[in-house]
Amino acid sequence: MPELPEVEIAARNLRRWLAGQKIVAARIPATRILRGAAAPALEKRLSGRKVTAVERRGKWLRLGVDRDWLYSHLGMTGKWVRRGRDEPAHRHERARLDVARASVRYLDPRLFGRLVLRARDEELADWRALGADPLVDGLDADALGATLKRTSRSIKEVLLDQTVIAGVGNIQATEALWRARLHPARRASSLSAAEVRRLVKGIERSIADTLADEEGPEITYVEEPGAPNPFRVYARAGEPCPRCGRRIERIVQAGRSTTLCPKCQPRAGRNARSRP
DNA sequence: AACGGAACCTGAAAGC
DNA sequence: TGCTTTCAGGTTCCGT
Numbered sequence: 219m220p221e222l223p224e225v226e227i228a229a230r231n232l233r234r235w236l237a238g239q240k241i242v243a244a245r246i247p248a249t250r251i252l253r254g255a256a257a258p259a260l261e262k263r264l265s266g267r268k269v270t271a272v273e274r275r276g277k278w279l280r281l282g283v284d285r286d287w288l289y290s291h292l293g294m295t296g297k298w299v300r301r302g303r304d305e306p307a308h309r310h311e312r313a314r315l316d317v318a319r320a321s322v323r324y325l326d327p328r329l330f331g332r333l334v335l336r337a338r339d340e341e342l343a344d345w346r347a348l349g350a351d352p353l354v355d356g357l358d359a360d361a362l363g364a365t366l367k368r369t370s371r372s373i374k375e376v377l378l379d380q381t382v383i384a385g386v387g388n389i390q391a392t393e394a395l396w397r398a399r400l401h402p403a404r405r406a407s408s409l410s411a412a413e414v415r416r417l418v419k420g421i422e423r424s425i426a427d428t429l430a431d432e433e434g435p436e437i438t439y440v441e442e443p444g445a446p447n448p449f450r451v452y453a454r455a456g457e458p459c460p461r462c463g464r465r466i467e468r469i470v471q472a473g474r475s476t477t478l479c480p481k482c483q484p485r486a487g488r489n490a491r492s493r494p
Numbered sequence: 495a496a497c498g499g500a501a502c503c504t505g506a507a508a509g510c
Numbered sequence: 511t512g513c514t515t516t517c518a519g520g521t522t523c524c525g526t
Contacts, residue, residue, distance in 0.1 A: 221519060250503090331520080472497075499525090504518100
């Protein structure tokens, strides 16, 4: 369930658990998250090494392990958790890094995540291709506006493009568009400068709110089974818009669903006059 | 080049 | 209760 806020929480946790510590043992079974890399070689290259840094960019994490980077993408269901050294493997455990007094495990039932080891001086292409990260770099409305002018895609699609803005996924895109009062099907190039500024604020606020919700001593993924839905419109089709009360709708673009308020997020731009 | 759709997987929830 | 269907926040590949 990870988008930028969840991955940021994961980064903070990993920093607390691992930074400065020596990996005394690594256990990484061969699964598709390794994309064909040899598991035993990976274990060997990590064991006995020290974790010097934990970074996040977009939805990617990377651990500095001596002269290497261990890149981690959580896919749809990936999760780093801390367990006792003697705790048995979880059913969906795909990696474990043991340090002096704890054992950090990577769980991923659907195997959509990735784990890649690279020498520090050869940065992973996917990482390098990432666009501006809202927390690491901050967003520049003018620069974003210029990028949006150059595409024919819808604004929703562009928001999911990690090379434009890194870390925004379906939830954050949905929430940001609602906050900015923009219809997801609008052509990105049709947004005015003022609308782009609203969008930037929408993204920043949505991420900040989600982050605040998820902050806590234990890892809590918002929107896990049983938990209340903390979002304004995401997964709330049929409920009233929290701003105007109109019934929230759901549309599908390129196979991804977006919920929106048809009144707050008109298909035409704000200045366009609709018929009386 | 750009787009929609399917695929990759498992699990939870809803539907019957 | 239990079986079936639908849906899921990630990317990636394939055909048009």
